[in-house]
Amino acid sequence: MHTASPFPAEQGAGRKAMLWIVFAGFFMQALDTTIVNTALPSVALSLGEKPLDLKSVVVAYTLTMALLTPASGWLADKFGTRRVYFSAILIFTLGSMFCATAHTLPQLVIARVLQGIGGSMLLPVGRLAVLRNIPGEQYIAALAFVSVAGQVGPLLGPALGGWLVQNASWHWIFLINVPVGAVGLFAVRRYLPHDAASVVAPFDWVGCGLLSLCMVTFSLALENGVSSPWTALLVAVSVASALLYIPHARRRATPLFRLALFREPNFSVGLAGNLFCRIGSGAVPFLLPLLFQLQLGYSPFHSGLLLLPIAIAGMLAKRWVVPLVNRLGYDGFLQINTWIVGVSIASFAVMSPGWPLALSIVQLSVFGWANSMQFAAMNSITLKGLSHEDAGSGNSLFSMVQMLAIGLGVTIGGGLVSLFSVKLGVAAPAYRLAFLTMGLVTVLSGFIFRRLDAKPLERTQPEAVQAR
Incomplete structure (x- = not known):
């Protein structure tokens, strides 16, 4: 089957191969952030742990990525993009193998940390390789091609994870990375251009x-x-x-981050809004599979399929962000849409045995739609006002906050279910209260966006809204 490429055929196979290498690395990283969630109940059963205790498996990965992402660009400059990207794939693949062979929860957490070390470099260093090897007039097309992996990974992750758990074992959610990583290592050595290390300021x-x-x-x-x-x-x-x-x-x-970053008012407001809004959104992919499997009795594969509406609606919603921001302005849009995201999270509290499937799909689709637009608008307004000098540093700090918020969402969401379960003695209402609480936190985060500075907003072009 022929796959469309963003470049003319005469540019040669080397450049196309390089794009596929970056695509594969981004795909592995994006897939691994979602494929694990559906398998957590099965992993817990295998390791003899409580499912909620496995939140450390998710947090270890996201927190490691948050800690090391700022160093990725410096490492690529100092040691060369090709060498660092090869190391990232190797570390990620080894981490996946160790995850699959873990026999205890501490072993799995340590292996996830190793995965996170490699994953923290896959996207930023891959994006840097594209920037350095693709001519300026073709860079946008190349980046758009690579970014598809970030959409396909979350789309396939939950269902693929559920299918592997149900038809093989949970170990295969990690082993699936090994052949992809092996091909990636060979391809990096064969196709990724050499680039000399440069003299950089001390990290x-x-x-x-x-x-x-x-x-x-x-x-x-x-x-x-x-x-x-x-x-x-x-x-x-x-x-x-x-x-x-x-x-x-x-x-x-x-x-690492200049304090001058925080003199741009919308950066500070956007950073705070991102942190608190994403806590609720970060808890959802962790709590929903547990709710579906442990409370509603769905199989892992059925549970994974039920998460598909979130990803599909999120992809379809991106085209609506710019028109809505044009109509409402960033501040108006974010205040309204944050409420929609929060209410949709709280609505998951009504899911119970016998709840109509059609209503579940509507709830999940509304959340996916609003959440996707929320991320796009928040990302754009947070970074748009930064100077050229601060853009790279601000983006790194922003990436740290994003990953930190996901980890906090999992920790807080799982902790609330555990707390309410102990207080009430049963788990079913504990999930309902956790979703209501996380929805309320998200709704309240909307008030942060009331502090957006109107003057910079007038100079910001909505057409620059970023997809991630």
Whole structure:
């Protein structure tokens, strides 16, 4: 079967092969963020753990990616894109093999961290390879081609994960990466152009360490809950490390993130809005498969298929973002759409045995539609006002916040179900209360967007809305 390429045939097989290499890497990373969720009940049964305790499997991956994404560009500049991308695929593939051979939850979490190390470099370094090897007039077409992997991965992930669990075993959700990774390693050596390492400014390892300590300790504090004696200490360490970054960034000539980033008002508001809004959205892909399988009695494959409306509606919704932003403005659109996202999350609380399938599909589609438009508008308004000097640094910080929010959503969502289950003695109402709470958090995050600065908004062109 012939697959369309964004480039004329005369440009040669090498450039096309390079695009497919980047496409495959992005696909593996995008697939792995969704394929695991459907399999969690089966993994828990196999490892002798409670399903909700496996939230650490998801959080370990997303948090590792959040911590290491800022270093990916510096590594590519210092050691060369080809070498770093090869290492990323190798580490990701090895991590997948170790995940498949894990016999305990701690072993699986460690393997997921290794996967996250490789995954943190796949997308940004792959995108950098395209930028450096594709002529400017063809760069947009190339990036659009590669970005399809980010849409196909979440579309196939839940159903594929459910099918593999039901017809083989949960180990295959990780083993499926091994042949793809092996082909990718060969292709990188064969087709990805050599690029010389360059002289770069020293990386801000201290600043990265402070922010990493802040995120890790805060996540651990949420994981431990308010009853743990360690929680207050972890929160104190988290706050202290964040505060220590401020004088560090002022003293250093090239800090990880310049403090000047936060002088752009819409960047600060957009960053805060993204964090709190994505907490609710991040909990949904984790909680829904558990609800479907543990409370509604669906099979893993059926559970995965039920998540398809979210991905399909999300893909179809992207074309509506620009017209709606043009009509309502960014501030009006985000305030209204955030409410729709929050209410749709809260609506999952009414799902119960015997709930009509048609209504479930409508609920999931509304969430997918609104959530996709929410991400696109939030991404655009957060980054659009940054100067050329701050664009790269701001995008890295924004990526960190995105991944952190997903991890926080899983931690908080799973923690709420555990807490309500203990208080009520049964799990069914615990899921309902968790969805209602996460929906309320999302609705309240809409008030953050009321602080958007109107003047920069007038200069922002809605046509620049980003898809991710």
